[in-house]
Amino acid sequence: MSELTLAGLFGTLVQRDLLLALRRRADVLTTFFFFVIVVSLFPLGIGAQPETLRTIAPGVVWVAALLASMLALTRLYVWDHADGTLEQLVLSPQPLVVLIGAKVLAHWLVTGLPLVLIAPLLCLQFDVPASALGVMVVSLLLGTPCLSLIGSIGAALTLGVRGGGALLALLVLPLYIPVLIFGAGAVTATAEGMPSAAHLSLLGACLLIALVLGPLASAAAVRIALE
Amino acid sequence: MAINIWKYSSPQTFYPLAGKLAPWFLGLAAVLALVGLYIGLLLAPSDFQQGNAYRIIFIHVPAAWMSMFVYLVMAFWCAVGFAMNTRLSFMMALALAPTGALFTFIALWTGSLWGKPTWGTWWVWDARLTSELILLFLYIGFMALHAAIEDVRRADRAAALLALVGAINVPIIYFSVQWWNTLHQGASVSMTRSPSMASIMLIGMLVMSLAAWMYAIGASLLRVRIIIAEREQYADGVAAGAS
Numbered sequence: 001m002s003e004l005t006l007a008g009l010f011g012t013l014v015q016r017d018l019l020l021a022l023r024r025r026a027d028v029l030t031t032f033f034f035f036v037i038v039v040s041l042f043p044l045g046i047g048a049q050p051e052t053l054r055t056i057a058p059g060v061v062w063v064a065a066l067l068a069s070m071l072a073l074t075r076l077y078v079w080d081h082a083d084g085t086l087e088q089l090v091l092s093p094q095p096l097v098v099l100i101g102a103k104v105l106a107h108w109l110v111t112g113l114p115l116v117l118i119a120p121l122l123c124l125q126f127d128v129p130a131s132a133l134g135v136m137v138v139s140l141l142l143g144t145p146c147l148s149l150i151g152s153i154g155a156a157l158t159l160g161v162r163g164g165g166a167l168l169a170l171l172v173l174p175l176y177i178p179v180l181i182f183g184a185g186a187v188t189a190t191a192e193g194m195p196s197a198a199h200l201s202l203l204g205a206c207l208l209i210a211l212v213l214g215p216l217a218s219a220a221a222v223r224i225a226l227e
Numbered sequence: 228m229a230i231n232i233w234k235y236s237s238p239q240t241f242y243p244l245a246g247k248l249a250p251w252f253l254g255l256a257a258v259l260a261l262v263g264l265y266i267g268l269l270l271a272p273s274d275f276q277q278g279n280a281y282r283i284i285f286i287h288v289p290a291a292w293m294s295m296f297v298y299l300v301m302a303f304w305c306a307v308g309f310a311m312n313t314r315l316s317f318m319m320a321l322a323l324a325p326t327g328a329l330f331t332f333i334a335l336w337t338g339s340l341w342g343k344p345t346w347g348t349w350w351v352w353d354a355r356l357t358s359e360l361i362l363l364f365l366y367i368g369f370m371a372l373h374a375a376i377e378d379v380r381r382a383d384r385a386a387a388l389l390a391l392v393g394a395i396n397v398p399i400i401y402f403s404v405q406w407w408n409t410l411h412q413g414a415s416v417s418m419t420r421s422p423s424m425a426s427i428m429l430i431g432m433l434v435m436s437l438a439a440w441m442y443a444i445g446a447s448l449l450r451v452r453i454i455i456a457e458r459e460q461y462a463d464g465v466a467a468g469a470s
Contacts, residue, residue, distance in 0.1 A: 213395065225381065
């Protein structure tokens, strides 16, 4: 059998995770509709004055994205942990950090990207000015990978732990706060006619830090969980 | 005779040492707290702007300092635990967490008690208050994760990793909250102005800080003794025999 290169293995792993997600379509759709429902609840709870809706839209969409991405995290490692795949990944001669990166990328493509794509539509429900829609998409595009990367640490730490779901929220949500602030801040700034570049740059910086440290910490957490 | 400090990196030998040291630290804490409260409540003059309400800083400021410092110490022991693979380091981190959470809670509580007469509100979404609240969540997350994992070795390492991730995040959270705050908050509350503080107030605050420091050391030494006793109950003789 021919030897896989690291890049080849990365691609194979992403492909495999995407295929598995496609086989369990319901899981993916649940997260997606959770996001849509949570966003739709706010006008019903707060009232539908366009003025209010416009003000709260960035925050509501971002908080819902946070919750949806957190909800999806529990499935990041759970199946692979249950059927032993995760153990094989740890035992493989390739660096675990890269393999974790592949899993997180696949997870983001399945759970994060759909949120980014549907968000402009939800923003229209909130009467957000068209000028801010683009920034919303960009901020989510930079921010949701952060959420997946940070969340992957929490998901690995709580592998096989009782009460995992609520515990995961407690661990991960405080770490999400900077992403929430910069992400929602960028959209709010644009909606108020101010430049959003600073927010987006900081969000990009968060993404870079998360890209470097997230897989490292996740790999360490997976090793701890499988010891 | 040189004292071999590494000797005390083992739970067996640290257990009696902690038992001997803890009462001293707690005693010092009590004395310093009495002196600090005497200075703070009786000697220090009342503030011309805030009246007597400001006196809560003698509890509030030390608690706020300790809440952040204890987290750093906790993260430090977690890092040492990873680097040197020592059981006692993880136990020390675990022993520090409740003390840190307690100080964080006291800082939040006294802060809101002070805020009511001074700002006219129990809570503002100020950068310091918000990051203090998040710090409390981090402490609770650390303890909850440790409590949720049955296997002690895994619990130690998982919680330690979380503490380290949190330690990297704390500055990011602090600055993000601060920036968010300056954007969103009107100039209703200004915490940046620093009124010149009478030196007697400063002395009172420093004495109280030392008291908080001594209490934190004493309390965590007592707690680490309990953790050692719990974990080593089947090992030879520590919990059963030595005092």
